[in-house]
Amino acid sequence: MFSRYKKQPEAQPVQAEVKATTPTSAAPQAPTANAMIRKPVAKKAAEPTASDRERKRKERLSEIKIELHRELLENLNLAALENANESDLRSEISAIASEVLETKNIVLNRDDRFQLNKELYDEVTGLGPLETLLQDDTVNDILVNGPQQIFVERAGKLEISDITFKDEKHLMRIIDKIVSAVGRRVDESNPYVDARLADGSRFNAMVPPIAVDGSLVSIRKFKKDKLGIDDLVNFGAFTEEMAAYLQAAVSTRLNVIVSGGTGSGKTTTLNALSSFIDDAERILTIEDTAELQLQQTHVGRMESRPPNVEGKGEVSPRDCLKNALRMRPDRIIVGETRGAEVIDMLQAMNTGHDGSMTTIHANSARDGISRLENMIAMAGIEMPIKAVRSQISSAVNLIVQASRLQDGSRRMTSITEITGMEGDVISMQEIFRFQRVGLTPDNKIIGHFTATGVRSHYSERFRLWGFDLPAAIYEPTTV
Numbered sequence: 001m002f003s004r005y006k007k008q009p010e011a012q013p014v015q016a017e018v019k020a021t022t023p024t025s026a027a028p029q030a031p032t033a034n035a036m037i038r039k040p041v042a043k044k045a046a047e048p049t050a051s052d053r054e055r056k057r058k059e060r061l062s063e064i065k066i067e068l069h070r071e072l073l074e075n076l077n078l079a080a081l082e083n084a085n086e087s088d089l090r091s092e093i094s095a096i097a098s099e100v101l102e103t104k105n106i107v108l109n110r111d112d113r114f115q116l117n118k119e120l121y122d123e124v125t126g127l128g129p130l131e132t133l134l135q136d137d138t139v140n141d142i143l144v145n146g147p148q149q150i151f152v153e154r155a156g157k158l159e160i161s162d163i164t165f166k167d168e169k170h171l172m173r174i175i176d177k178i179v180s181a182v183g184r185r186v187d188e189s190n191p192y193v194d195a196r197l198a199d200g201s202r203f204n205a206m207v208p209p210i211a212v213d214g215s216l217v218s219i220r221k222f223k224k225d226k227l228g229i230d231d232l233v234n235f236g237a238f239t240e241e242m243a244a245y246l247q248a249a250v251s252t253r254l255n256v257i258v259s260g261g262t263g264s265g266k267t268t269t270l271n272a273l274s275s276f277i278d279d280a281e282r283i284l285t286i287e288d289t290a291e292l293q294l295q296q297t298h299v300g301r302m303e304s305r306p307p308n309v310e311g312k313g314e315v316s317p318r319d320c321l322k323n324a325l326r327m328r329p330d331r332i333i334v335g336e337t338r339g340a341e342v343i344d345m346l347q348a349m350n351t352g353h354d355g356s357m358t359t360i361h362a363n364s365a366r367d368g369i370s371r372l373e374n375m376i377a378m379a380g381i382e383m384p385i386k387a388v389r390s391q392i393s394s395a396v397n398l399i400v401q402a403s404r405l406q407d408g409s410r411r412m413t414s415i416t417e418i419t420g421m422e423g424d425v426i427s428m429q430e431i432f433r434f435q436r437v438g439l440t441p442d443n444k445i446i447g448h449f450t451a452t453g454v455r456s457h458y459s460e461r462f463r464l465w466g467f468d469l470p471a472a473i474y475e476p477t478t479v
């Protein structure tokens with residue numbers, strides 16, 4: 001299947017220079033009063049020799065791999081590769097690898113050989129070093145800061161992985177592979193790009209010179225089974241009572257905004273909330289990168305599109321939204337409102353598409369309102385602030401705050417209702433909140449969810465629609 005030939009052995013590439021760590025040995029000082037009340041800062045332990053050996057072994061493997069990869073690319077018949085089945089390809093790669101290893105007099109143990117063949121296969125058919133992380137279900141996010149540093153998020157915590165790229169060229173090759181597959185380009189004149197991987201994961205890359213120390217890549221992995229309401233309750237993201245309240249809110253068609261910071265769980269919350277929508281309704285979703293997975297039968301999905309390299313062909317979220325209004329939706333879900341589409345979103349919420357939902361980047365309900373006001377101002381709408389606020393207060397019923405806390409846990413830290421206007425100010429009332437009380441010695445947050453004691457402004461509406469929530473759910477939790 002492949003045309004092969006033997007190459008003249010080349011000089012081994014020079015080993016990457018290992019940076020000497022600068023000693024941080026300032027003369028020990030007597031602790032000052034301030035230093036004593038400070039928490040001790042964890043110091044990086046000196047590397048044991050075993051891990052030094054392990055690192056050397058990895059470096060050696062990586063050298064061999066790059067060498068072999070080059071040979072493979074030169075020797076493989078790429079056209080035939082497309083039709084090759086996995087096991088044929090694996091055995092062919094392993095055969096070529098053994099041949100090259102033999103000519104070079106390199107002896108590897110079984111594990112290393114297995115690892116090498118796997119990496120070569122990933123390199124040829126997939127996304128190289130990223131492939132292992134993409135296949136690891138415990139990894140949520142992958143963050144690459146240049147070729148030598150890959151962070152991953154596991155169970156809410158960012159940790160550095162031991163996977164690296166050989167060098168910037170290697171990283172760039174993988175980035176190119178991803179973006180060219182979706183018909184985009186990334187280079188000096190066009191240094192950042194958004195794309196979606198074949199498995200649905202969200203991908204963003206920024207390359208030098210804008211990325212100063214090597215390309216920056218962020219991947220939000222696509223979860224096949226999105227977390228549902230029950231999962232989130234089980235994880236302690238919110239309580240059963242809050243879930244009952246949210247069910248009433250979504251079912252009775254309140255307009256909901258999920259607010260939160262980056263990676264706080266906004267999309268996950270939005271997706272889970274959508275499960276309360278009746279199956280008979282027609283839902284249209286608009287996203288930059290399609291992430292939502294609605295369970296209903298009648299769903300129309302749209303994905304906006306940035307301009308191409310010549311600056312043409314853009315379909316903005318606002319264009320999608322305007323068009324969606326002509327498509328007779330019962331509800332509209334906008335993945336994230338961040339620009340001029342806010343005007344149409346508020347209008348839709350006000351005029352017959354109640355029950356619509358979106359997310360915004362904000363740190364609290366009040367902050368969320370300011371964000372909406374700013375977005376309206378930035379869209380060039382000249383309206384007195386009171387008119388803007390009145391538009392917002394009549395459009396938005398509920399703001400759900402999602403937060404990623406310092407221990408990595410994600411929680412719904414507040415549910416706030418918008419109840420109208422008092423003078424120039426939008427009035428709100430918080431119904432549920434996460435009450436933090438402290439921190440365990442291993443930095444886990446101690447706290448509990450509680451109702452604030454305020455009865456919902458919409459309780460009569462809930463009752464009329466058949467969601468007669470017991471008064472007890474509005475009572476504060478006593479701990």
Ligand SMILES: Nc1ncnc2c1ncn2[C@@H]1O[C@H](COP(=O)(O)OP(=O)(O)OP(=O)(O)O)[C@@H](O)[C@H]1O
Pocket residue numbers: 140141220221223227232235237260261262263264265266267268269410411
């Ligand atoms: N309560 C939770 N418990 C555990 N993991 C969660 C929880 N909520 C969300 N996640 C996970 O956290 C990651 C980020 O979630 P999500 O995509 O919903 O965040 P986001 O706020 O929409 O992020 P972005 O700002 O990047 O759009 C996902 O991998 C998701 O599966």
Ligand SMILES: [Mg+2]
Pocket residue numbers: 266267268
């Ligand atoms: Mg999101």
